[in-house]
Amino acid sequence: MGIKGYFTTMKERFTPLTLDQIGKGVVFVDGHIMAHQIANMVDPGSRYDMRAVAMKLEELFTCWIGQHKWNIQLVLFDGLVPTDKMDSRRKRALDSLPTALHAQSLALTVLCGALCLDTIQAKFPNVPCLVSPGEADHDLACLVFNYAKLNPNTPVHIISNDSGFCAFDFPDNVHIVNTLVGGLENSVLYALPVTRTVTNWIGVKPTLLAYSVMKHSGRGPSQAKKYEDEEGYLEFSQQQQQLLAKAGYSSVGEYLAEPITRRAYQIFGQQHDELLMHSAANAWIEYGYAYVLLPVMCEPKEFEYAFDAGRRWRSVAYEICASRLTQVFPEKDLVTSHVREFVRIGETLGEMDVPITDAERVRYNKTGSHYQLFQKDELLRAVKTWKTTDLINAIWIELAATSPNVRNTKLEYDANHMRDRVVKYLKEAWNEEGMFNLKRLSRKERKLMARKACAMDAIDRRFFNKLVACFQSLRMLQSVGVKFPVDVHLYDLDGTRWMSMTKGK
DSSP: OOOTTHHHHHGGGOEEEEHHHHTTSEEEEEHHHHHHHHHHHSOTTBTTOHHHHHHHHHHHHIIIIIITOOOEEEEEEOOOOOGGGHHHHHHHHHHHHHHHHHOSSBOSOOSHHHHHHHHHHHHOTTSOEEEOSSOHHHHHHHHHHHHHHHOTTSOEEEEOOOGGGGGSOOOTTEEEEOTTSSOTTSSEEEEEOHHHHHHHHHSSOHHHHHHHHHHSTTSOGGGGGGGTTOHHHHHHHHHHHHHHTSOOOOSHHHHHHSHHHHHHHHHHOSTTOOHHHHHHHHHHHHHSSOEEEOOOOSOOTTSOOGGGTTHHHHHHHHHHHHHHHHHHOTTSOOOOSEEEEEEEETTEEEEEEEEOSHHHHHHHHTTTOSSOOOOHHHHHHHHHTOOHHHHHHHHHHHHHHTSOOOTTSTTOOOHHHHHHHHHHHHHHHBOTTSOBOOOOOOHHHHHHHHHHTTSOOHHHHHHHHHHHHHHHHHHHHHHTTOOOSSOOOGGGOOHHHHHHHHTTO
């Protein structure tokens, strides 16, 4: 909901705040924006080296909470891309395709929201971290507004670079901390106490200045007062006030108790929260059908799409989710035959309807595809017997089944060597007790490897991408209650270690 040009208009008015000063108030965090910034803080070729990104998040949170005593009330992630935003989201994905198709490294911020949600909930269990039933910004604005009204003497900080937060008439104690100014790692962050600043500067409400920037850009903020009687402004102001007044929750507990917030959590619980499954469930509830935007990966156009891997696991996860939704919301008419996944097809983006019933899977399998989907009970029976070695073997089978090995082309690889490497890598990640055991690389080693590994061999990327897809798909199954011999976490995927195995480290 950003307002183009707003922060430029206000750039001289931000107030420097030390981390200790922020620690004297409370903090609300826009999860997705934070996640993208953290992913962009690691080395440019490692933006979906999941372990590297998770380590950066852990460093920041340890600094904020441990050293500077931040009271983080909530980290909130988007739980749905509304249908009216799909065109803009698709355009952004298309814009990233040239980078993805020609990159020689992990250059895009892939699944950073899902990764950061996973990491915070696992590593910082005392920090409230939730998924919104829709776009997080409106819920966060409403929660901050109510909290600030009830606690007028407490500084309330929103950590976000979304200028749309500046278009609300918040109480005077609300500060928008623009993390684009200086970045998240600085010892000083820059905040805008938006209502107090705008009122003292030009004598108008923030909604009027925001409207002026949106509708009359180029005329200067001092002209904003002229527009307070415009019909467009009156409608905009009313709309913003309605968003703030849409609910009365003023704490995380009250927010989670809201029926609309709780609806997806009735399906998943909070033990294994998973962002893409929330997205599917929220789409079903909102529109009657489910869709999931899978990420664009860094892989050449000749390669099959990485998320071909894990599709049979996701198919069963979607079915379990749909079945629970029909029980919880019997009044809703839901499409439960398939889920639409938005995927890469060659040099462009496309869609695939993933069958999510046994009958539809049989129909799909009869099309002659070499990749066969499992029946639900068949898969669930098998998983119940898995030990760690069985899980590792299942991942390799999934990788091999979705990775054509074509001689004398870019698709050719040494299957025996790759299998040994994948098995060794995953055995390092999980020992026989199901515990994380991957070799810990120091920050110095990581920086050295990042410089060496700026160009990652295409086949290495092909299989690392498939590992990401498999872990993500297994997490989606995990979120609907399927138990594995290990807890599957995205942050267990260490791209630097994967690279070091190639380079003989």
